[in-house]
Amino acid sequence: MAGKSPNSKNTPKGYLYIILSTNENVLNLLYACDLVIEGGCETFNFNIIYKKKHKQLQVIPWLTSDSYFKFSEPTENQKIKLTVFIGALHGRLHAKAIAYIFNKMFGNVVAVSIDTDRHKYPTGSGRVTFGLAESYTKAIIANFYSNRCQEVK
DSSP states (O other): OBSOOTTOSSSOOSBOOOOOSSHHHHHHHHHTSEEEEETTEEEEEEEEEETTEEEEEEEOOOOGGGGEEESSOOOHHHHHHSEEEEOOOOTTOOHHHHHHHHHHHHSOEEEEEEEEOTTSOEEEEEEEEESSHHHHHHHHHHOOOOOOGGGOO
16 A cells, blocks of 8 residues: 555555556456546445445546547647646546646647656646647646536536
């Protein structure tokens, strides 16, 4: 278990990464979960019994292809001059969703990439490349944006 909370008493808290070898294995795991839809967000909960108590583990599936999305191929100039850093990304947020959100807010998104670890799992940060300086500037001026699932349309 990684990410163990320093305030935990008797119940372990944290997260666990599992790499499954096939899409079929991922689907089998998801079919074994309860699907909960709240506020436009889908959550997969896997039920376990721990110390004679029923618990739910949240399962966040990730396809390696979810870490990059492009409307068109960015030029080298766009990559260097029109790219913004984004952080504090939730594990359920994939590059295509980010592209559509930023395109709606600032316009002219060319590509989005999400940073990943050595296992190609998202680390919570990424980059958005714009096609126009005007869109890039709008994003820089905005500085900070917090998004809730029900706000994504």
